[in-house]
Amino acid sequence: MLKGKNIILGVTASIAAYKTAILTRLLVKAGASVRVVMTPASKEFITPLTLSVLSKSPVLSEFTKNDQGEWNNHVELGLWADLMVIAPCSANTLAKMSSGICDNLLMAVYLSARCPVFVAPAMDLDMLKHPSTTENLSKLKSWGVHILTPGFGELASGLIGEGRMAEPEEIISGLEKELNPENPLKGKKVLVTAGPTFEAIDPVRFIGNHSSGKMGFALAEELARNGADVKLVCGPNNLHTTEARIQRVDVTSAEEMYQACISAYAETDVAILAAAVADFRPVHTATTKIKKKPGQAPVLELEQTTDILAELGKRKSGKQILIGFALETDSEIENAKAKLERKNLDFIVLNSLRDPGAGFGTDQNKISIIDRNNNLSNFELKDKSAVAVDIVDRIKSLLSSR
Numbered sequence: 001m002l003k004g005k006n007i008i009l010g011v012t013a014s015i016a017a018y019k020t021a022i023l024t025r026l027l028v029k030a031g032a033s034v035r036v037v038m039t040p041a042s043k044e045f046i047t048p049l050t051l052s053v054l055s056k057s058p059v060l061s062e063f064t065k066n067d068q069g070e071w072n073n074h075v076e077l078g079l080w081a082d083l084m085v086i087a088p089c090s091a092n093t094l095a096k097m098s099s100g101i102c103d104n105l106l107m108a109v110y111l112s113a114r115c116p117v118f119v120a121p122a123m124d125l126d127m128l129k130h131p132s133t134t135e136n137l138s139k140l141k142s143w144g145v146h147i148l149t150p151g152f153g154e155l156a157s158g159l160i161g162e163g164r165m166a167e168p169e170e171i172i173s174g175l176e177k178e179l180n181p182e183n184p185l186k187g188k189k190v191l192v193t194a195g196p197t198f199e200a201i202d203p204v205r206f207i208g209n210h211s212s213g214k215m216g217f218a219l220a221e222e223l224a225r226n227g228a229d230v231k232l233v234c235g236p237n238n239l240h241t242t243e244a245r246i247q248r249v250d251v252t253s254a255e256e257m258y259q260a261c262i263s264a265y266a267e268t269d270v271a272i273l274a275a276a277v278a279d280f281r282p283v284h285t286a287t288t289k290i291k292k293k294p295g296q297a298p299v300l301e302l303e304q305t306t307d308i309l310a311e312l313g314k315r316k317s318g319k320q321i322l323i324g325f326a327l328e329t330d331s332e333i334e335n336a337k338a339k340l341e342r343k344n345l346d347f348i349v350l351n352s353l354r355d356p357g358a359g360f361g362t363d364q365n366k367i368s369i370i371d372r373n374n375n376l377s378n379f380e381l382k383d384k385s386a387v388a389v390d391i392v393d394r395i396k397s398l399l400s401s402r
């Protein structure tokens with residue numbers, strides 16, 4: 001998608017500028033021509049030499065070329081570009097963009113650009129939440145500037161929160177989506193389940209599992225970035241959503257998750273069930289805390305919960321797409337294929353518990369996808385956000401082929 005495209009990459013003063021080297025490399029690898037324009041202060045964070053070598057072009061920063069009295073033509077650059085992306089974009093640059101301040105070459109190029117402009121904000125969490133930044137972002141949004149939502153995590157200050165620059169891979173996929181306005185997910189209603197369920201034994205104890213919800217949340221974010229309206233039904237977790245198109249429904253038990261999914265399903269175009277739903281729950285839930293008695297341990301009688309995925313599979317219409325996950329410890333492929341048939345799925349995502357670094361609670365996952373024609377695709381170990389891109393790409397091809 002980026003092949004042959006002219007891209008201006010603006011760099012501003014933020015520690016996330018170190019990731020710009022990777023972003024430049026990815027853009028060039030994708031076949032784009034890249035011109036890097038740096039604000040003077042950003043050179044404290046990454047050298048122009050690094051970015052000029054990687055972009056295969058001189059880096060621009062000043063209005064004039066050193067001591068030659070020749071200007072760097074910002075108008076020409078603005079017209080040359082098919083896309084402009086400012087990554088990282090500091091709070092200062094956002095403020096300048098929203099008020100038309102033109103005190104460096106990058107701002108002059110921005111004001112001259114006729115192409116779509118993207119910004120990848122990167123700053124500390126309080127700066128991001130400050131009313132001035134929020135207002136600047138919504139003003140820029142209303143002018144059509146695309147905001148590449150910052151991520152949640154540990155920040156340079158040591159604080160934990162929102163403000164990390166979107167990862168280079170996410171920035172690339174954001175640009176590609178703009179170049180492909182015919183996104184088949186645009187306006188589609190997508191249901192995603194995520195996280196564990198807790199089945200109460202008494203008011204204090206429950207049966208649960210180690211699912212963190214990270215895979216389901218990454219899917220919801222990626223689907224929303226593709227223009228889908230996402231309903232995210234999630235069990236107990238510590239995660240946050242960033243995309244405005246995600247409607248979050250918090251539940252605790254398998255039964256609550258089932259009710260939330262069933263009531264949404266008739267209106268759903270695509271459903272992806274990534275939650276680790278408890279298969280069993282106590283038949284009786286004590287209303288008060290079960291007390292210890294000397295020499296006695298209570299015996300828990302369990303019953304099966306409703307298989308949400310199988311229920312949706314029974315109700316699936318010809319137009320709907322249904323995707324499930326499978327976590328297997330043996331005969332992985334055969335078991336996953338059987339699950340795909342039994343639950344009437346369009347494809348199934350097989351999670352690996354064998355690969356170190358993949359699976360419950362981790363930031364990475366290694367998946368295989370099996371479709372109805374028994375095609376098997378194996379993917380590398382990747383960040384869950386990159387895994388989400390692979391899964392969502394597969395959904396887009398399915399939608400396009402219908």
Ligand code: CTP
Pocket residue numbers: 193254273274275276277278279305306307308309310323324325326327328
């Ligand atoms: N699932 C569900 N409702 C349940 C159990 C599972 O919707 N009560 C969904 C999960 O979200 C996942 C898929 O079913 O998408 C597979 O879950 P998994 O636990 O691997 O399979 P099970 O159907 O429980 O089969 P088994 O226990 O035989 O492995």
